[in-house]
Amino acid sequence: MVRYLLVLLLLFSVPIWAQVPDQDEEIQSPELIELTLDEIQVQGWQQDAADLLQQTRIWALENRLWWDGELESLHRFGGWYTGNRLDVALLHNWDNHNTHFGASLKVDRSGAIREMAVGNYRPRFGSGVSLGVSGSGRRGPMFELGSMSPVDLYSPMGAAVIADIWELKAMAFGSIVNRPINVNTNNQVASFAKRKVDYDTLDRERIWGAALAYEDEYFSVGGMLYEQKHNWEHQNVVYKQKLLIPALAFKLDLHEFELDLELGKIKKKVHAYAAFRYEHEGFKQQISMAKDPDRSKIAYSNFAQAVVRNPNSIELAYDALFPLAKYLKLHLLFSANQYQQPTSSNNSIKSRLAASLRYADKVSAFGIKVSYFDREVLSNIMQNYAVTRPNHWRFELNMNHKALDPLQIHLNCRYHIEDKKNYKNNGFYYNSGLRYKHKNVCFDAGYRACFRNKYGIYYLDESYEGWSMSVREDQQIYLGGKLDFHPAYVSLQYNQSIQHAKDYRIIAGLTIKY
16 A cells, blocks of 8 residues: 555656646536436537537537547537527537437426426426435425426426416426337346437337425425337337336425425335435535435436345435635435345345545635545446455545646546455556636647556546546546637647557537527
8 A cells, every 4th residue: 555655646747738627616626427328428418518508599519429439429509588588409410320319398487387398308206215316315396397408318298387376386397218228138128228329129118297296495395107019019019117106205494494305105015205305504414324226117206325226126325515714625325225035145234434624715626535435335226347355445536736826737547446355456546637717718738647557447538528537557648728819719629549450439519698
């Protein structure tokens, strides 16, 4: 361990640069990036949509191109008029000729109608356990209509509406889409496909539902009932499935205290989520319990903070943020999950622990994070993530500093303990760089390296998904720049591997806002 600390100190002293976020952004990577890949892409997509419609009068058009051996382009149109919003996106791969299309029209506040969505959308009820979007338990109104997801991810296609009269709220939604399913060796449903890739098993998915709730400043209670119909064919056998899924949700908000409850049922299996939150003068605490829904049945659902996504497991979690000083915060997360029907190969409690200490002022930010989790966290979710040992440790360092007003420096290091007996199987990730931003010009330069990553290392980058995976040792340098010629905005980024000369990535973008 001493030798690794020495190497780490030497790396800190090397003035090599990397891509950096803005100073006011959270510089730390997700606690477990392997568990949040889809969420990272969805959040990046939604942020791009928000940025696209900023400083526009009526509409904006974005064109982006990725070239890394394959040529892929994204064309996105956004329209904004008196609070109503239109999103249209087309993703095309020029090598295999795959095309994905999505469109969403959202109307806000028209008489009794609070929200209405036509096209692609994502509905949420309660905390999102029975029907929701990716991520942990959500806070906010009882009903919500999320914006369009990335076009290569499946989302409901149809229409949804939320109406309110005084404290009474109502939601109705419907969707019809061809969505593949994954089956196991016994031709039983294993899961619903999230991404639009080639599948042999095709499914006609129909979803219809409604919800009703009472909601005021302090108290909310609601119920939902929706039907899923699936017709699919596999190995010349036709299967049909019809599910009627009920759910109840309750919320009590006393400003500093908040209680969330949700209960649902799929056939004979009950799923539930309960969370108690307390906030006071910067201190935040959440205690939650979750019994995950049956993912082989429910089409669009959200897991609470589950370590493993098994409907026969129960999890307890504790999440807290402690303000230690004016600019210093401590974040702790602990969760334990136990499978309720243990077998010889899966009979123990799965747990994870994350502790991070972060300092951030107007000029500098520094963070240290330590994570421990059972390796099955990854093996149960990433099917191609082969593992042999039960435990995993991860250490991470982050630094962000404004050396000058337009100049910002960033550093990120992660060390993954994959194998306690053979250190050569452990992984190390390093990323450092700078950003120069002044008036209408922005310039990035960076260096990234992955060493001894036998099991693969996921990292955030500028790819379409917002993340990439390195399965071999590699070193990369990249440059990027953006110019503001309002109403046109031009960007260009180049990424080149040092160890593998044929590995590169070029990203070009042109945005026009009116």
